[in-house]
Amino acid sequence: MDLTYTAEEEGFRARLREWLAVSLPKLPVKPGPLDWPGRRAYDTTWQRMLYDAGYGEVHWDAPPTQRLIFLEETELAGAPYVGANFVGLLHAGPTIAAEGAAEQRARWLPPVLRGDEVWCQGFSEPEAGSDLASLRTRAVRDGDSYVVTGSKIWTSHAEVADWCELLVRTDPQASRHRGITWLAMPMDAPGVTVRPLRTLAGAAEFAEMFLDEVRVPVENRVGRENDGWRVTMVTLSFERGTAFVGEVVACRRTLGELAAAARANGTWDDPVLRRSLGRLNAEFRALWRLTQWNVSESQRTGGVPGIGGSVFKLRYSHARQELYDTAAEVLGPDAFDLDREWTADRLSSLSYTIAAGTSQIQRNIVAERILGLPKGRRWTSS
Amino acid sequence: MDFQLTDDQRALRRGVRELLARRFGRDALRAAVDREGTVDRKLWRELGAAGFFSLRLPEAEGGAGLGLPEAVLVFEEAGRALLNGPLVATHLAACGGLPGATDGTRMITCVTQLSSLVPHFADADAAVVIHGGSMRVRYPKELPSARAVRSMDPLTPLHRIQGGAPKAPPRPDAVLLTAAEQLGSAARTTEAAVQYAKEREQFGQPIGGFQAVKHLCAQMLVRTEVARAAVYAAAVTEDFTEIAGAKLLADEAAVQGARDCLQVYGGMGFTWEADVHLHLKRAWLRAQMWLTAAEAEEIQAEALASAL
Numbered sequence: 001m002d003l004t005y006t007a008e009e010e011g012f013r014a015r016l017r018e019w020l021a022v023s024l025p026k027l028p029v030k031p032g033p034l035d036w037p038g039r040r041a042y043d044t045t046w047q048r049m050l051y052d053a054g055y056g057e058v059h060w061d062a063p064p065t066q067r068l069i070f071l072e073e074t075e076l077a078g079a080p081y082v083g084a085n086f087v088g089l090l091h092a093g094p095t096i097a098a099e100g101a102a103e104q105r106a107r108w109l110p111p112v113l114r115g116d117e118v119w120c121q122g123f124s125e126p127e128a129g130s131d132l133a134s135l136r137t138r139a140v141r142d143g144d145s146y147v148v149t150g151s152k153i154w155t156s157h158a159e160v161a162d163w164c165e166l167l168v169r170t171d172p173q174a175s176r177h178r179g180i181t182w183l184a185m186p187m188d189a190p191g192v193t194v195r196p197l198r199t200l201a202g203a204a205e206f207a208e209m210f211l212d213e214v215r216v217p218v219e220n221r222v223g224r225e226n227d228g229w230r231v232t233m234v235t236l237s238f239e240r241g242t243a244f245v246g247e248v249v250a251c252r253r254t255l256g257e258l259a260a261a262a263r264a265n266g267t268w269d270d271p272v273l274r275r276s277l278g279r280l281n282a283e284f285r286a287l288w289r290l291t292q293w294n295v296s297e298s299q300r301t302g303g304v305p306g307i308g309g310s311v312f313k314l315r316y317s318h319a320r321q322e323l324y325d326t327a328a329e330v331l332g333p334d335a336f337d338l339d340r341e342w343t344a345d346r347l348s349s350l351s352y353t354i355a356a357g358t359s360q361i362q363r364n365i366v367a368e369r370i371l372g373l374p375k376g377r378r379w380t381s382s
Numbered sequence: 383m384d385f386q387l388t389d390d391q392r393a394l395r396r397g398v399r400e401l402l403a404r405r406f407g408r409d410a411l412r413a414a415v416d417r418e419g420t421v422d423r424k425l426w427r428e429l430g431a432a433g434f435f436s437l438r439l440p441e442a443e444g445g446a447g448l449g450l451p452e453a454v455l456v457f458e459e460a461g462r463a464l465l466n467g468p469l470v471a472t473h474l475a476a477c478g479g480l481p482g483a484t485d486g487t488r489m490i491t492c493v494t495q496l497s498s499l500v501p502h503f504a505d506a507d508a509a510v511v512i513h514g515g516s517m518r519v520r521y522p523k524e525l526p527s528a529r530a531v532r533s534m535d536p537l538t539p540l541h542r543i544q545g546g547a548p549k550a551p552p553r554p555d556a557v558l559l560t561a562a563e564q565l566g567s568a569a570r571t572t573e574a575a576v577q578y579a580k581e582r583e584q585f586g587q588p589i590g591g592f593q594a595v596k597h598l599c600a601q602m603l604v605r606t607e608v609a610r611a612a613v614y615a616a617a618v619t620e621d622f623t624e625i626a627g628a629k630l631l632a633d634e635a636a637v638q639g640a641r642d643c644l645q646v647y648g649g650m651g652f653t654w655e656a657d658v659h660l661h662l663k664r665a666w667l668r669a670q671m672w673l674t675a676a677e678a679e680e681i682q683a684e685a686l687a688s689a690l
Contacts, residue, residue, distance in 0.1 A: 001384075003385055003615060003619065259689075275676065277682075278682030278685075278686065281686050282627030282631060285627055289385070290607065293386070295383075296385040367600040371600070373588075373591065376593065
């Protein structure tokens with residue numbers, strides 16, 4: 001067990017730090033949370049800067065330990081996270097890299113890395129949430145195209161995306177996991193309607209998407225027809241890998257700020273609150289160690305994100321909610337002031353136990369795939 | 383960075399697990415319960431001969447020259463097997479070079495680990511009094527009078543010292559090795575619950591097929607794995623704040639794990655016959671030893687405040 005970084009890893013860290021110090025001041029002013037075109041421009045500008053400096057592919061090609069260092073250092077320096085590039089860099093891109101044909105990789109990957117094109121994800125449907133495999137959006141083959149009709153939901157960045165990684169049902173007769181196909185759908189195709197959804201935090205973070213006989217060229221299919229479920233599983237394992245590294249770093253910083261605020265306003269003298277803060281300190285430190293443990297494991301197994309991601313996500317999503325509940329205790333009446341950063345963060349933390357697999361689904365995954373308990377009647381996936 | 387067990391560490395863990403399976407299997411465990419936790423001294427000497435107590439002593443002094451991470455792995459196995467006796471105290475005495483402690487010919491307890499209660503007061507050969515970095519050895523006739531307590535934990539006989547024990551700042555390695563025992567217990571109760579859930583059938587199917595049971599088991603694993611990362615990392619860094627945090631999380635994993643295991647076992651879990659209660663009672667006791675949750679949380683809070 002070794003927690004020290006090699007000279008090579010430290011060299012990577014030092015060069016990155018140096019580059020961040022020079023480059024971050026060049027970023028434009030961060031746009032407001034409701035300015036979607038502005039946010040897209042900001043996020044893609046940042047991706048272009050990373051690309052030009054040789055960091056564009058860090059999520060794909062770098063060894064897991066380097067990726068950990070990258071995420072840690074960018075967060076510590078206050079750099080943006082992937083933002084609007086999330087799906088392109090962490091879902092669709094890796095899927096195309098793993099499953100796409102040579103011409104598909106050449107067409108779609110470079111624009112993602114350069115920050116030229118933005119992707120969104122068309123997976124969930126109003127009637128297919130946790131039970132994703134029951135999705136019903138239909139695609140019917142018509143010559144060189146699929147004609148797609150249906151609706152998708154919880155689609156982040158849909159308003160500003162160029163492409164959508166879309167799961168459609170191509171064989172309604174086949175068993176649930178079989179008749180699904182993975183398509184790259186251009187968002188400007190006729191028949192695509194995007195309607196923003198307002199979250200409980202007040203902002204339009206994601207959208208509903210209605211598809212009315214949208215024509216998608218057959219050449220936009222990644223993987224074989226009806227093999228989309230397997231293709232998708234490649235993507236989902238990426239999402240549960242190192243997706244939260246930067247956030248754990250950020251939570252530890254927030255905890256320090258919380259302690260400072262509690263000392264300043266006297267709530268620190270309440271032993272119950274003080275001990276809650278102390279417990280959270282142990283919690284987030286342990287989550288950082290668990291991250292290093294999981295990253296070291298995937299480094300040993302050749303970069304494949306392990307099932308440990310589910311264990312991590314279960315604990316982290318809960319800890320994050322606890323952190324902001326404790327923040328509310330420190331804030332007192334200010335916890336009801338939406339202009340306080342922690343008030344807004346407390347609201348957005350509520351999505352963590354739902355998005356990317358609810359805690360209940362994660363517990364099923366842990367129980368069945370790690371502990372080997374009997375599979376449930378229908379929900380099983382791969 | 384390579385935060386995974388090395389091949390040597392895996393081999394060490396396997397070796398200790400095999401030794402304990404051979405010498406402290408279910409029959410030996412229940413025999414220890416029937417003896418009210420008094421220690422099998424033949425086994426104690428065998429543990430000594432295997433290097434259980436001296437493993438961190440330099441090779442020149444008859445030890446194995448291993449570090450805290452290796453000691454953590456050994457104590458994790460002890461916690462798994464519910465091995466009884468003042469393991470941590472004797473290990474500390476051996477680290478201090480106390481003759482007899484290193485090879486297991488003597489069994490040493492400690493009077494400054496559990497408030498006024500002393501485990502194995504009657505069957506230990508001596509007791510250590512720890513204060514900060516210093517450690518003094520006291521033989522039974524030098525100790526204040528003590529009264530036997532009917533111990534709730536069948537594997538840990540307890541005496542209460544008249545007038546209470548002196549309060550001492552916790553010794554980091556004692557805290558961490560106790561956390562390692564808790565980790566082993568948490569891992570074991572998780573396994574036991576999962577195994578039971580696969581075998582026990584109700585409503586015509588294994589109860590492990592029901593999500594209510596599945597989710598209990600999943601949470602047990604999550605607590606264990608978070609505690610594992612914390613305990614192992616603290617063994618590598620030897621940072622006291624990190625050690626205190628590891629104890630806090632390992633205590634939770636062991637206590638809640640044993641309770642959840644008891645729940646999965648249902649009525650069987652409430653019997654004397656099942657081993658679950660042995661894990662729970664021991665985990666409750668260890669949670670109060672060396673460093674309590676309240677103390678650990680205050681140490682964490684202090685670390686937050688001093689970083690400001």
